[in-house]
Amino acid sequence: MATKWISVREYFKLMATFIFTKHRAQDLLIKLSSILSVLLFWHILLILVFPANTILPTPSEVFIALLDIVTKGDIFAHVFASLIRVVVGFLIATFIGVGLALVAGYYKKVGIFLNPLIEFLRPIPPIAWIPIAILIFGLGNTSAYFIVFMGAFFPIFTNSFFGVNSLPAIYENVARSFEIKKSIFVKEILLKFSLPYIFTGLKIGIGMAWMSVIAAELIGAQSGLGYFIQLNRLLLRTDNVIAGMILIGVIGYVLSWLLLTVEKKIIPWGNRK
Amino acid sequence: MLKLKNLSHHYNNQSRNIKISVLEKINLSINEGEFVSIVGKSGCGKTTLVNIVAGYIQPTGGSIFVNAEKVITPGKDRIVINQAHDLFDWMTVYQNMRLVSNDDNDINKYLSMTRLSEFADAYPYELSGGMKKRLSLARALVVDPKFIIMDEPFNSLDYQLREKLQEELLDIVRKSKKTILFVTHDIEEAVFLSDRVIVLSGKPTQIKKEIIVSLPKNRDSSIRDSMEFIHLKNIIKSEIQEVI
Ligand SMILES: Nc1ncnc2c1ncn2[C@@H]1O[C@H](COP(=O)(O)OP(=O)(O)O)[C@@H](O)[C@H]1O
Numbered sequence: 426m427a428t429k430w431i432s433v434r435e436y437f438k439l440m441a442t443f444i445f446t447k448h449r450a451q452d453l454l455i456k457l458s459s460i461l462s463v464l465l466f467w468h469i470l471l472i473l474v475f476p477a478n479t480i481l482p483t484p485s486e487v488f489i490a491l492l493d494i495v496t497k498g499d500i501f502a503h504v505f506a507s508l509i510r511v512v513v514g515f516l517i518a519t520f521i522g523v524g525l526a527l528v529a530g531y532y533k534k535v536g537i538f539l540n541p542l543i544e545f546l547r548p549i550p551p552i553a554w555i556p557i558a559i560l561i562f563g564l565g566n567t568s569a570y571f572i573v574f575m576g577a578f579f580p581i582f583t584n585s586f587f588g589v590n591s592l593p594a595i596y597e598n599v600a601r602s603f604e605i606k607k608s609i610f611v612k613e614i615l616l617k618f619s620l621p622y623i624f625t626g627l628k629i630g631i632g633m634a635w636m637s638v639i640a641a642e643l644i645g646a647q648s649g650l651g652y653f654i655q656l657n658r659l660l661l662r663t664d665n666v667i668a669g670m671i672l673i674g675v676i677g678y679v680l681s682w683l684l685l686t687v688e689k690k691i692i693p694w695g696n697r698k
Numbered sequence: 699m700l701k702l703k704n705l706s707h708h709y710n711n712q713s714r715n716i717k718i719s720v721l722e723k724i725n726l727s728i729n730e731g732e733f734v735s736i737v738g739k740s741g742c743g744k745t746t747l748v749n750i751v752a753g754y755i756q757p758t759g760g761s762i763f764v765n766a767e768k769v770i771t772p773g774k775d776r777i778v779i780n781q782a783h784d785l786f787d788w789m790t791v792y793q794n795m796r797l798v799s800n801d802d803n804d805i806n807k808y809l810s811m812t813r814l815s816e817f818a819d820a821y822p823y824e825l826s827g828g829m830k831k832r833l834s835l836a837r838a839l840v841v842d843p844k845f846i847i848m849d850e851p852f853n854s855l856d857y858q859l860r861e862k863l864q865e866e867l868l869d870i871v872r873k874s875k876k877t878i879l880f881v882t883h884d885i886e887e888a889v890f891l892s893d894r895v896i897v898l899s900g901k902p903t904q905i906k907k908e909i910i911v912s913l914p915k916n917r918d919s920s921i922r923d924s925m926e927f928i929h930l931k932n933i934i935k936s937e938i939q940e941v942i
């Protein structure tokens with residue numbers, strides 16, 4: 426009998442790869458089963474406990490509805506409408522939020538002046554602005570931009586402002602010693618130093634922006650994913666409502682992921698704060 | 699010439715509402731081309747003195763002069779190599795240099811002098827402690843300041859590395875013909891590097907003694923074992939310890 430022996434080292438190497446890959450596979454399995462178990466629970470609940478239910482669809486019905494709206498394609502106009510509103514409101518919030526933070530960080534008096542205003546307005550949830558937005562801007566995109574702006578601005582501003590204020594005094598001193606120009610100081614030192622903080626704000630801000638746009642569309646819009654689920658509620662198409670919710674979740678996730686990717690590209694010196 | 703005239707400083711302790719006197723009537727002149735060290739125990743006010751000379755804080759008494767002209771703000775004529783980390787972490791080695799100089803020839807010259815040419819594209823977090831200090835030095839040299847003020851630059855480094863960097867520093871200073879005010883609590887370091895050592899002590903801190911180091915200008919580590927060197931070290935040690 427020719428038993429082939431492997432060396433101890435090889436054995437451990439093999440074990441290591443086995444354990445490692447097995448773990449990763451296990452994690453993936455656990456993640457998958459967490460989603461599957463919820464779907465299963467949902468299914469069983471409807472079939473066995475509430476057999477007379479006519480309002481809530483089963484997971485498979487939602488899946489079919491999702492396939493249906495995606496293949497038919499009319500959902501994309503709504504997705505696009507929501508995305509445009511988020512992008513516009515978010516970009517305005519980014520420019521004003523970061524810009525104001527830089528000014529307030531550079532001119533400390535401006536920071537002191539803004540502080541009470543920010544602290545007063547910040548706790549007001551973005552959706553509380555919807556009635557006043559509709560009164561001022563009417564039912565339309567401008568209202569949505571405004572609501573998105575209100576949702577994204579505060580996390581962006583407060584995090585950026587915190588970053589700008591955390592600039593170590595030693596960097597200011599070095600800049601003064603080397604007689605670095607104001608504009609270069611703001612752009613190359615103040616802004617770049619604050620980027621990790623700014624991105625923290627942007628990542629929270631994009632989530633807030635996405636929530637806000639859906640809320641705004643639920644109430645005052647004629648298009649968008651929020652409008653889509655509201656409309657389907659009125660049409661008693663609950664399968665479409667939930668399919669729309671799933672899309673909202675997925676797109677929200679993709680938006681955060683996009684920002685994370687941009688952050689990794691823009692901050693190569695490591696997020697070491 | 700860099701001149702400290704009747705320099706005094708106290709901090710206000712706000713919680714106890716008292717003045718804490720740190721420096722008292724410091725008078726000191728440093729000539730062009732000189733390497734002068736200031737030695738004093740930790741906490742005696744060395745960084746305070748550096749901050750005043752740099753123009754970062756205003757002294758509560760006395761003034762600083764550069765060539766008979768009073769200075770109150772920081773400027774390119776007096777560059778500090780800080781005790782704390784003072785490189786821009788988000789800029790590469792080259793970008794750190796480029797921020798203060800537009801001349802690529804100069805940048806390359808001083809990066810090579812400090813043996814950092816190969817690391818031009820590295821970020822500070824990728825550099826060793828010694829390399830970071832060399833970059834701070836290269837950045838100072840590239841703006842051609844009248845004076846370079848170094849605040850315990852080798853403090854955080856281990857013993858062997860310190861000795862090596864001290865030799866390197868002497869070499870660079872000789873090549874670039876710079877005037878250095880070097881602050882340290884390490885007596886041996888002060889003797890090895892300097893033409894003149896200023897001993898600080900007392901409470902509040904005053905200049906206790908001024909010692910001319912009459913060792914040859916061209917030094918290497920072997921000089922540390924010489925009688926003269928050990929003798930100078932002992933003198934300074936006794937001066938610092940006399941007043942406790
Ligand atoms: N900003 C400050 N406010 C109050 N006290 C300070 C301040 N900076 C330093 N001190 C005090 O002044 C003394 C000298 O400090 P420092 O100049 O850092 O000494 P050294 O650099 O010689 O160690 C210390 O007792 C320190 O606590």
Ligand SMILES: [Mg+2]
Binds near residue numbers: 746781849
């Ligand atoms: Mg100090």
